[in-house]
Amino acid sequence: MTKVYKNKAFMFILSSHFIHKIGEALYDLAIPLLILYATGSSVLMGTMYALGFMAEFLVGFFGGSIIDSVNRKKLLITISLLQTLFISILPLSANLGFFNVIFIFVVAFILDMCIALYRIVDISIVPQLLDKKELPQANGYMQMAISSAEAVGPAISGLLIAIAGLFGSLWINVGTFLLLLSTLSLIRYQTIEQKTGVSNPKQIWSSSVEGLLYTLKNKLFRTILIWNLFVNFGLSGAVLMILFHVKEVIGLSSTEIGLVMTMSAIGGIISGLIFSRIQSMFNSGRLLLVSSLVVSLALFSFPFQIHWFFAGTSVCVLMFSIGINSRLIHMLFQLNVPDNMLGRVLSASRLISTMLAPLSVMIAGWITEVYQSTYVFAGGGVIIVLSTLIAFTTKLKSANWGIKQSSLSQETSAP
Structure with a gap:
């Protein structure tokens, strides 16, 4: 048994990671259905997604300064408490007779900011709990947790909505976040005093700019983030169209689509399972x-598959590789960024890397509507190949921040 498993604080973070992702899956399914329930408007659904991107942008720019200025465990608890309170507003307003679409948009915007902030805090707290040489295993376990939640979350969410109804499922979602609060409260570790001291908008702004400049001044960070910006540009719209393609183009049944999505999650789980070893090799x-x-x-291969197993295999490989990439980038920052800057660097990296994601989604929707989804996957693949071949001409190809298995074995076996 390794130290990672023996570290109770990390295991509670891992558990909360899984619980939060399940709660997020139920929220992601329920909120669009609430928009349709209240208005029947697909335009307003699109507006809600646009607000989600805006929330991500705000957290990407300003969130890191908040993370670096407060106790991260307390911040996770505060975020979970806010999620609990704001989700409960929706069914409560329906019970009291003043439910309307404005409540949905306000709650959705706040919850989107909470979710985006939680994801960054979740990654930035891990180096405070573990030795650096344990980070490969920890990142692998985190990937397994998130992929497992993605595998079962949508199915559980759909079942809960079918059984309890739309508003009833929201009360269950409140219960999920109460469970999350209980799990987070059990975390015990030697806290690190945060010293950035932001207490007003001007300080938050200057601290955020400082984090962005710190990130961009590092040549390796800058190279990876610019490369990843274009990778995500090619990837975001394509991933969004997977479900449409298997349903509308290939014509798979609901059961077969479920199997494809399960294989997708298995790819992420496998990437987490072997991450520690593969990053050392x-x-x-x-x-x-x-x-x-x-x-x-x-x-490239996905549009040519007409059987669910082969379509699922392509998606499995896709999610396996995405899992490896995301954990490598997270580990790079966890290993090389000072703790009092980590929140801002992670926020800035997310801001830069996903800046073109909304455009990618819009273009993918337009191409699918005017032509066909096959071109979305082909175009995304071309963008990723070209970006990566260019990156091979930089020093990124020779950069190495992995931790050898032998080093970890020696440390865990030392008296």
């Missing part, structure tokens, strides 16, 4: 780039 930069080429191959 290969040069980190080269592994990152080769894995991205595998992503493009999976995108």
Whole structure:
């Protein structure tokens, strides 16, 4: 048994990671249905997604300064408490007779900011709980937790809505976040005093700018984030169209679609299972780039599959490679960024890397509507290949931040 399993604080974070993702899955399904219930408007559904991107942008720019200025465990608890309170507003307003679409948009915007902030805090607290040499295993376990939740979350959410109804499922979602609060309250560790001291909008602004400049001044960070910006541009719209393609183009049944989505989650679980070992076997930069080429191959192959198993295999490989890439990038920052800057660097990295994601989604929708979804996957694959081949000409290919298995074994066996 390794130290990671023995670390109760980390295991509670891992459990809360899974619980939060389940709660997020129920929220992601319920909120769009509430929009349809209240208005029947697909335009307003699109507006809600646009607000979600705005929430992500605000957290990406300002969230890191908040994370670096407060106790991260307390921040996770505060976020979970806010999620509990604001989700309960929706069914409560329906019971009291003043439910309307304005409540949905306000609650959805606040919850989107909470979810985006939680994800960053969740990653930034891990180095406070573990030794650096335990981070590969920890990141692998985190990937397994999130992929497992993604596998079962939508099915559980759909079942709960079918049984309890739309508003009843929201009360269950409140219960999920209360469970999350209970789990987070059990975390015990030696806290690190945060010293950035932001207490007003001007300080938050200057602290956020400082984090963004710190991130961009690091040549390796800058190279990875610019490369990842274009990878995500090619990937975001394509991933969104997977469900549409298997249903409308291939014509799979609901059961077969469920199997494809399960294989997708299995890819992420496998990436987490072997991450610690694979990151120690290969040069980190080269592994990152080769894995991205595998992503493009999976995108190229996916439109040609007509059987659920082979479509699922392509998606499994896709999610496996995405899992490896995301954990490599997270680990790079966890290992090399001072704790009092980590929140801001993670926020800035997310801001930069996903900046073109909304445009990618819009273009993917337009291409699918005017032409066909096959071109979305082909175009995404081309963008990723070109971006990665260019990245191979930089020093990224020789960068290495992996931790050798032998180092970890020696540390865990030491008296």
